[in-house]
Amino acid sequence: MFLSKLTVNTQSRTFRRDNANVHDMHRTLMSAYPELPQDDAVRQAHGVLWRLDSLRGGFVQYVQSHTEPDWDHLPAGHLAWPAEVRTLQPVLDAVTAGRRFTFRMVANPTKCDGQTRKRIPYRQPAEQLEWLIRKGEQHGFVIPSAGNGQPDVAVTGVPTITGRKNTTTKITVEAVRYDGRLVVTDTTAFTQALTNGVGRAKAYGCGLISIAPAG
Incomplete structure (x- = not known):
């Protein structure tokens, strides 16, 4: 596994185009990886996950993948x-049951409408937090309590992710950012979550979990 840190030039023409259309951003990032016969499976085959973080008026993009990229x-x-x-192997090796980490993840918390089968975003912070807790149960982690007795995580809204895949397909992703602490309960399940991401819209900047040892 590899993790890339890309310090973006916000004045570049390609970044401005990509920032206005997340599908273009996806294609720009995928240009660093070898093409495969089935285009739809390229991201999954290379295990690409990414997140765009704002930083001091600019942007840093983190890109994780099974395949080493050529930027x-x-x-x-x-x-x-x-x-x-850099390689992510030291991070993966540090994952053990009971280990505490700080984490950040941008995710797309949604539910399936029982009648239309469409995905509906959770828009209330309490629902977004409940979604994360359920995902933790599936993926081998729990959110511990903070000093106030509430889950030790902050849920922050991010600008709606938009774009167009083609002239008829519009992309709209209502994402949120989670920053907090977690405790690993299942080493295998959590390692898979780190490797494969959590939730939907993984091609569009969601699902990547970044962790660091908790102080």
Whole structure:
């Protein structure tokens, strides 16, 4: 597993285009990976997950993958700083049951409408938190209580992710950011969550869990 840190040049033409259309951003990132015969399976085959974080007026993009990327394929001027790539193996090796981590994840908490079968976003913070807790049960982690007795996680809204896949297919993802602490309950399940992501809209900047040892 590899984790790349991309310091984006916000003045570049390609980033401005990509920031306005998340499908273009997805395609720009996938240009760093070898093409496969089945285009629809490329992201899954390379295990690509990503997240765009705002930082001091700019943006840093974190990209995780099974395959080592070649960021030289990015358009000239897209990055403000050379890409930083490191192996995630030390992080994966540190995952054990009972271990506490701080984490960040942008996710797309949704439910399935029983009649239309369409995905409906959870918009209330309490519902978004309940969604995370349920996902923890599925993926081998729990959210501990903070000093006030509430779950030790902050739920923050992020701008709606939008774009177009083609002239007829509009992309709208209502995402939120989770920042807090978690405790691993199942090493295998949580490692799979780190590797494969959590929730929907993984091609569009959701599902990547970033962890660090809890102080």
